[in-house]
Amino acid sequence: MAKKKIDKKAALKEHNKVAFALLSPWLLGSLLFVVYPIISIIYMTFNNVYKDINGWNYEWIWFDNYTFAYTNPLFYQAALGFVLQVATFLPVILIASLLIARLLITDIKSKSFFRVVFFLPVLLLSNSVINMFNDAGSVGALILNSDENFIISMINSYSPFLAEMLVSIFSNLVQILWFTGIPIILFINALQKIDESTYEAARVDGATPWQILWKITLPSMKSTAIVIAVFSLVQLGSFHMNPLYELLASPLTGGSSNIGLAATYAFSYSVIVFIFIGLIAYLLREKKPKLSKMFRHSMAKIRQEEEAKNEG
Secondary structure, eight states, X not given: OHHHHHHHHHHHHHHHHHHHHHHHHHHHHHIIIIIHHHHHHHHHTTEEXXXXXXXXXXXXXXXXXXXXXXXOHHHHHHHHHHHHHHHHHHHHHHHHHHHHHHHHTSSOTTHXXXXXXXXXXXXXXXXXXXXXXXXXXXXXXXXXOTTTOHHHHHHHHHOHHHHHHHHHHHHTHHHHHHHTHHHHHHHHHHHHXXXXXXXXXXXXXXXXXXXXXXXXXXXXXXXHHHHHHHHHHHHHHTSTTSHHHHHHXXXXXXXXXXXXXXXXXXXXXXHHHHHHHHHHHHHTOOOOOOOOHHHHHXXXXXXXXXXXXXXX
């Protein structure tokens, strides 16, 4: 017994060595391209960074960059615009991509063709192309003007904030649909992994389609929804439609570049993104489903019947 335990420990050590050897390129890349840039940006926020004939110079100025950034009304305006944009666009992206994914896994002819059609804009369109569409006014027919549209005018009389959100969604509908390409593929993969016996057990237990949606389908989608939400959040932040984008670039495009101030804006923006990620993880956290005894019995019975059929 003692020899077996020693052999297991030795084998475990060998497996750990192989695992660390395989992970070492990823760990090295994370240190070089993630950890080091973050530390450099935080260090730059406390410095006045400029370049001369001798190279890059760092002049320690303590919290001057933070003082300037946080007393700048443009920063709060851009940050609030980004927060509202994410709060508006992200739920629409999640709901639209889930609905389209659910439609694309139904038994219809040319199912693969429709999947390619919905994913094609991700391959063909880029940020600059979408901006050209908006500048050319190709989305103008879809924009709901609060002064001309009766529905928006009616909503505006009750809640101007809600009316403004709807106008923003429809005026940026091309970008929102563009963002659903990859989420659709991820949701299709997640939906196909749900065991059909779970649905059958729910129907035997007398569950309605609405109950199946809320009790089985949506809880099973939470882990995938977190990945999609974080991915879409990063995508929204990297586009010119992000109100903070121009503010982040403004210290670098002037006559005298202020890299320290740009780093301060970038660090503050990163904090906002991490707060959103924490909020998303909290709202979409997985909970253990409370299944009735009858439901568990029905599901176990269906699985036993399937195993008996497979053995036969």
